[in-house]
Structure formats: structure tokens, C-alpha cells
Amino acid sequence: MNEVINTIKTRRSVRIYREEQIKEEELQMILEAGLWAPSGHNAQPWHIAVIQDRKLIEHMSHVATQDMAQSTLQWVARMGRSGRNLFYNAPTVLIVSGKKEEDTMLSSVVDCSAAIQNILLAAESLDIGSCWIGLIRFFFAHEMEVEKLQLPAGYKPLYAVCLGYKARMNGRGPERKNGTVSYIR
DSSP states (O other), X not given: OOHHHHHHHHOOBOOOBXXXXXXXXXXXXXXXXXXXXXXXXXXXXXXXXXXXOHHHHHHHHHHHHHHHTTOSSHHHHHHHHTOOOTTTTOSEEEEEEEEOOHHHHHHHHXXXXXXXXXXXXXXXXXXXXXXXXXXXXXXXXXXXXXXGGOOOTTEEEEEEEEEEEBSSOOOOOOOOOSSOOOOOO
């Protein structure tokens, strides 16, 4: 099977990581893959903050899960009360932000999502676990906390991505749903 397609089909969200930090060379390859994502009008509206400070990662998780515990969505509230680390104790967390400017904000979320997909696939190709974290928005709701991330002016944090060496190998993924493709020929 084609190597890229195989990587796409075997990648899974990893939620159990080894403690050791990923190698700098691997991190740089993953980041580079993200920066080569397509973007509308080649705007490249992303900024990626690499967080490897375990205390800051733990703090972000704590702030987010406290707010999650108060959510009206029961599954979110349960996760917030579970005591689990939002980042599954991954040693590296990427914060992906998009430009706030009106002309690029139209596609910033989509463009940053494409960068994240490249990051996830690059990590898998290096046998590094990853997980896209959308619930980080509970942390991003606290402006004073977000300032600790030292993001450049004009960027809005959108998502987080966990990275780390897998504590166990990927399992088999769920079957794909039927009826999700139609043709007009």
C-alpha cells in the first residue's frame, strides 16, 4: 500500500505516552510538516507555540478541566471531574493559533486545521503519538492565562496537539461509516 495512505489509515489518537521527551530533530520535522500545509491565498495564518514545560502543561490542564467540570454538556463535565490530564501527560503540547485579521480569519481555522492534520500524519510517520485537543478552548477562555503562552500579537489560539512516544502500539481503528460518499458523473 502507498506509504502516505497507510499512515493516514493507521494513525490513531494516542492517550497514553511514555515520559521521555521527543527528540528535537523529530519535533522539527513534525513542525516543518505543519508549516507546509495548504492555506487559502497562501496566507499561512498560523503560529505554533511549542510547550515542553511540564508545570505549564499541568496548569493548562487544571484550568481547563475545572471549567469543563461546570459544563452543561454531561460528557464534558464528566471529563472535567475525572481528574485526568487534558493532555494525557504528553511531554510536548503544541498550541496552534490563527491570525485574527479579518481577511485571513475567514480561513484561519480551516488553514490551521490543515496544518494540524499534517502534524498528526508526520508524527505518525515517525512513530510518535499525537492527539488533537479541542477542549483546550476552556483554557483559552481565560485571557490572563493565555498571556502565559506568549503568543504573538494578532493571533487567536485555536487548538492544542499532544505529542509523545507511544506507551503502546496503535490498535485497529473503527470501521468507516457507509453512505458518506456520493457521485455525480
